[in-house]
Amino acid sequence: MSSPLYSWGRFPYSPQGAHRCSWRSEIATLLGSVIDTYGGTLPYGNGRSYGDSCLAESDQVVHMRTLDRFIQVDWQQGTVLAESGVTLAEILAISIPQGWFLSVTPGTQFATIGGAIANDVHGKNHHLRGTFGNHVRRFGLLRHGQEPLTCSPTDNPELYAATIGGLGLTGVITWAEIQLMPIRSSQIDSTVVRFGNLVEFFALSAELDHQHEYSVAWIDCLAKGAQTGRGVFIVGEHARYGSLEVDERAKLRVPLTPPVSLINNLSLRAFNEVYWRLHPAQRTRKRGSYEPFFYPLDRILHWNRIYGRRGFQQYQCVIPDSVAEVAMRDLLGAIADSGQGSFLAVLKRCGDIASPGLLSFPLAGTSLALDFPQKADLTALFTRLDAIVREAGGRLYPAKDAHMTGSDFRQAYPVWEKLEALRDPTLISRFWKRVTA
Amino acid sequence: MKKILIIGATSAIATACARLWAGQGSEFFLVARNNEKLEQTAADLQARGAKAVTLHRMDATDLAAHPGMLDSCLNALQQIDIALIAHGTLPDQKACEQDVGIALQEFANNGTSVIALLTRLANQFEIQRCGSLAVISSVAGDRGRPSNYLYGTAKAAVSTFCEGLRARLFKVGVHVMDIKPGFVDTPMTQGLPLPAALVAKPEQVAQCILKGIERKVAILYAPGFWALIMLIIRSIPQPVFKRLNL
Numbered sequence: 001m002s003s004p005l006y007s008w009g010r011f012p013y014s015p016q017g018a019h020r021c022s023w024r025s026e027i028a029t030l031l032g033s034v035i036d037t038y039g040g041t042l043p044y045g046n047g048r049s050y051g052d053s054c055l056a057e058s059d060q061v062v063h064m065r066t067l068d069r070f071i072q073v074d075w076q077q078g079t080v081l082a083e084s085g086v087t088l089a090e091i092l093a094i095s096i097p098q099g100w101f102l103s104v105t106p107g108t109q110f111a112t113i114g115g116a117i118a119n120d121v122h123g124k125n126h127h128l129r130g131t132f133g134n135h136v137r138r139f140g141l142l143r144h145g146q147e148p149l150t151c152s153p154t155d156n157p158e159l160y161a162a163t164i165g166g167l168g169l170t171g172v173i174t175w176a177e178i179q180l181m182p183i184r185s186s187q188i189d190s191t192v193v194r195f196g197n198l199v200e201f202f203a204l205s206a207e208l209d210h211q212h213e214y215s216v217a218w219i220d221c222l223a224k225g226a227q228t229g230r231g232v233f234i235v236g237e238h239a240r241y242g243s244l245e246v247d248e249r250a251k252l253r254v255p256l257t258p259p260v261s262l263i264n265n266l267s268l269r270a271f272n273e274v275y276w277r278l279h280p281a282q283r284t285r286k287r288g289s290y291e292p293f294f295y296p297l298d299r300i301l302h303w304n305r306i307y308g309r310r311g312f313q314q315y316q317c318v319i320p321d322s323v324a325e326v327a328m329r330d331l332l333g334a335i336a337d338s339g340q341g342s343f344l345a346v347l348k349r350c351g352d353i354a355s356p357g358l359l360s361f362p363l364a365g366t367s368l369a370l371d372f373p374q375k376a377d378l379t380a381l382f383t384r385l386d387a388i389v390r391e392a393g394g395r396l397y398p399a400k401d402a403h404m405t406g407s408d409f410r411q412a413y414p415v416w417e418k419l420e421a422l423r424d425p426t427l428i429s430r431f432w433k434r435v436t437a
Numbered sequence: 438m439k440k441i442l443i444i445g446a447t448s449a450i451a452t453a454c455a456r457l458w459a460g461q462g463s464e465f466f467l468v469a470r471n472n473e474k475l476e477q478t479a480a481d482l483q484a485r486g487a488k489a490v491t492l493h494r495m496d497a498t499d500l501a502a503h504p505g506m507l508d509s510c511l512n513a514l515q516q517i518d519i520a521l522i523a524h525g526t527l528p529d530q531k532a533c534e535q536d537v538g539i540a541l542q543e544f545a546n547n548g549t550s551v552i553a554l555l556t557r558l559a560n561q562f563e564i565q566r567c568g569s570l571a572v573i574s575s576v577a578g579d580r581g582r583p584s585n586y587l588y589g590t591a592k593a594a595v596s597t598f599c600e601g602l603r604a605r606l607f608k609v610g611v612h613v614m615d616i617k618p619g620f621v622d623t624p625m626t627q628g629l630p631l632p633a634a635l636v637a638k639p640e641q642v643a644q645c646i647l648k649g650i651e652r653k654v655a656i657l658y659a660p661g662f663w664a665l666i667m668l669i670i671r672s673i674p675q676p677v678f679k680r681l682n683l
Binding site: 003020022023024025069070071072073080082093094 | 449460473474477478480481484485486624627633636
């Protein structure tokens with residue numbers, strides 16, 4: 001057993017015993033021995049899930065990160081076949097020089113392929129390309145006590161659908177084949193403009209989203225009244241001309257966890273004000289490397305430590321289009337009233353491309369994500385936000401969650417029973433236990 | 438682009454080194470005991486940019502198999518720019534104290550087999566008059582500690598052998614590097630209660646090794662802070678050392 005593992009938000013705080021998996025041939029034995037000793041387990045990738053969906057009920061996880069070999073790459077077709085612990089950064093490091101990029105990438109490149117499938121992650125091009133699961137051709141699945149399976153839209157289609165967004169509960173994903181997308185350059189041409197309120201955000205989104213591969217907005221979650229929802233709108237696409245270079249700039253590092261959160265009302269308000277003012281009021285085009293565009297926080301290793309020993313929670317919800325504007329105003333109003341919030345709250349219009357995954361999070365609507373330092377009075381705020389989301393027919397993102405109620409979960413994801421029926425009975429997370437109990 | 442022989446090629450540190458070399462388009466001759474693991478390692482290196490990978494199954498303690506392995510290697514690579522010897526085991530010290538057979542087998546795994554390989558490789562390197570022989574020993578070879586002195590003894594033998602070999606081959610332009618890793622987070626050390634602050638990732642150690650080869654370092658502590666730790670540990674006088682439970 002190696003040193004303990006945690007969830008990204010470090011809340012709930014429950015150290016996980018790590019049982020390292022290094023070779024494909026050893027997974028079945030390892031899985032069996034952990035299950036025999038502890039009664040149950042859960043596959044764990046690189047620990048980028050925020051809440052308790054990556055924590056095993058038994059607090060003993062099978063650590064897949066070290067299962068990190070490429071199996072076969074095809075630079076004619078742009079496909080990568082790799083073991084499930086390979087990270088998105090490791091894929092980019094070899095695919096970019098060959099002119100290929102991830103078809104869908106989340107906001108961190110440190111997630112593993114297995115984790116990206118299990119959480120069916122999405123990114124800034126959801127409106128055009130759907131989720132990560134839309135680009136998974138097939139994968140290997142190992143269920144306790146069974147022969148290894150290959151899952152694809154045609155082979156074991158039920159398990160294929162249940163595993164995409166299946167939170168690691170249907171079996172251990174051992175390898176996967178994904179489809180990349182061709183690029184001519186690793187630079188991103190982006191257009192940035194700030195906006196004064198939510199109405200302007202929706203107008204910009206309607207005008208610009210369909211013209212650009214990538215679209216996202218940062219918002220100042222503390223702005224009130226007429227300024228509610230002010231922020232910075234960012235669209236971009238891969239440059240047509242330029243070089244194919246892997247970004248290898250030096251990373252900064254938060255060396256230790258401070259006893260208390262460095263994010264407080266004062267630092268937050270000042271940061272948000274300055275960040276908004278620094279951005280141009282006129283539409284401004286610029287070209288830059290892909291890394292700061294997609295992965296600004298990856299520059300700072302262990303950034304989750306700035307929230308101190310108590311950790312933090314991320315609140316991410318998606319609200320259907322028809323009521324998105326009203327609900328977002330209510331949500332942001334409630335957050336601004338509470339005076340709590342985060343750097344870089346993210347607002348994003350999702351598209352209507354269906355994911356193959358049963359429990360996929362995105363739906364045609366608007367998604368809001370923000371981080372809150374963990375403290376006792378978060379419960380009151382989250383209860384208020386949950387009521388707005390419920391009323392609007394929206395839902396929360398299991399990969400980020402550490403608080404949603406079982407009834408909210410079961411109402412928002414009515415197919416959960418199908419996943420429960422296909423779950424490997426020896427795999428269960430703290431999240432699943434909490435929301436299905 | 439380099440031509441590289443790795444013995445113990447499926448070990449974590451060797452794999453991490455090989456991935457860095459693969460990114461430079463190197464050519465490999467990989468030696469290990471397990472065919473399946475060799476094949477998986479080769480596919481990974483090819484995806485990461487290796488120009489060519491040849492596999493050879495061999496148990497390093499089978500000394501009679503060494504000449505055949507070396508012939509196949511030269512056949513595939515023509516010459517060897519870097520030879521990395523990375524195989525080894527972490528013995529159960531208690532078992533070695535009770536059973537001479539186990540003790541000598543562990544000495545063969547970590548000591549004799551390395552010396553035999555180095556003897557043959559040295560003659561090849563002497564002929565080609567260039568290249569680097571890099572050998573993974575351990576900080577454990579610096580002192581005989583009650584918790585694992587059999588392992589330490591074998592590694593110390595390798596280190597002393599390397600020192601002599603270095604002086605012999607220096608005259609013909611061949612570099613011999615003795616790599617002494619500290620605690621590394623690998624399958625070999627899984628389950629040991631190691632102090633987390635001192636444990637390095639195999640990738641960190643691999644970067645030290647590549648830099649060490651480039652700069653022709655003689656004795657490489659990896660990561661570098663182990664040089665300081667071992668300086669202190671080496672200077673503990675016997676009357677004190679024998680009372681410690683290191």
